[in-house]
Amino acid sequence: MNEKEIINIIDNFSKRNIEAFYFDSLEEAKMKVLDMIPKTKTVGIGNSQTLKKMNISRVLEERGNIVYDKTFAKNKEEIRDLKRKSLLTDWYITSSNAVSVEGHIVNIDHSGNRVAAMVYGPDKVIVIVGINKIEGTLDDAMKRARNHAAPLNAIRAGYNPPCVELKRCVDCLTKDRVCYNVVTIEGQYIPNRMKLFIVNEDLGF
Numbered sequence: 514m515n516e517k518e519i520i521n522i523i524d525n526f527s528k529r530n531i532e533a534f535y536f537d538s539l540e541e542a543k544m545k546v547l548d549m550i551p552k553t554k555t556v557g558i559g560n561s562q563t564l565k566k567m568n569i570s571r572v573l574e575e576r577g578n579i580v581y582d583k584t585f586a587k588n589k590e591e592i593r594d595l596k597r598k599s600l601l602t603d604w605y606i607t608s609s610n611a612v613s614v615e616g617h618i619v620n621i622d623h624s625g626n627r628v629a630a631m632v633y634g635p636d637k638v639i640v641i642v643g644i645n646k647i648e649g650t651l652d653d654a655m656k657r658a659r660n661h662a663a664p665l666n667a668i669r670a671g672y673n674p675p676c677v678e679l680k681r682c683v684d685c686l687t688k689d690r691v692c693y694n695v696v697t698i699e700g701q702y703i704p705n706r707m708k709l710f711i712v713n714e715d716l717g718f
C-alpha cells in the first residue's frame with residue numbers, strides 16, 4: 514500500500530468509529546499491542562494464524578496479564594470454558610478474514626465465539642490483519658472470506674466442505690460447513706472500542 518492508500522483506509526475506518534493503524538511489520542504491531550494493553554487487564558484471544566505467529570498469548574501471560582486463549586486448553590471442557598470467559602474480558606485480540614478499503618471487517622466463524630466477542634462483550638478489541646486480507650469493496654471482502662478463507666480454514670481444522678475442492682462457496686448445508694456465522698462489522702457504536710492493525714505482511718488466510 515502506498516501512503517495515499519494507507520491514509521484513505523485509515524480515514525474510512527475513522528468515519529466508522531474504528532481506529533486504524535498501519536505497521537511495517539508484525540513485530541511492530543506486537544510492540545504496539547503490548548504498549549496499548551495494561552498489564553493489569555484481562556485479555557481474550559480469538560484463534561488466528563496471525564496471533565499464533567506473534568505468540569502474543571504467551572508473551573502477555575508471561576508479563577502478568579490473565580489471558581483466555583482456547584489453544585491453552587487440555588480438553589473440550591476447558592475449550593468451552595476459555596471461549597466463554599474470553600467474552601467478558603477487558604481486551605480481546607483477534608484477526609479477520611477480510612477487510613475492505615471502504616471500512617468493513619468481514620468474518621466467518623464456525624462456533625461463533627470469535628465474532629461474538631468482536632461484536633459485544635470485551636471493552637476493547639484489536640483486530641490484526643496482513644495486507645493480503647485487504648479488498649476494495651464489501652462485496653470483494655465477502656468473496657474473499659467465503660471463497661478463499663473458508664476453504665483454507667476448513668482444511669486447517671480438518672473439515673471437508675464443498676468449497677475445499679471447488680475453491681468457491683456454494684452455500685453448502687453439509688455437516689462440514691465451517692461458516693455458520695458470517696458477520697460484517699460496519700462500524701462501532703462506542704468510539705475507540707475497536708482498533709484495526711494493518712500490517713504490511715502476508716499473514717494467515
Ligand code: SF4
Nearest residue numbers: 663674676682685691
Ligand atoms: S457455506 Fe459451505 S461451501 Fe460455502 S464457504 Fe461455508 S463451508 Fe464453504
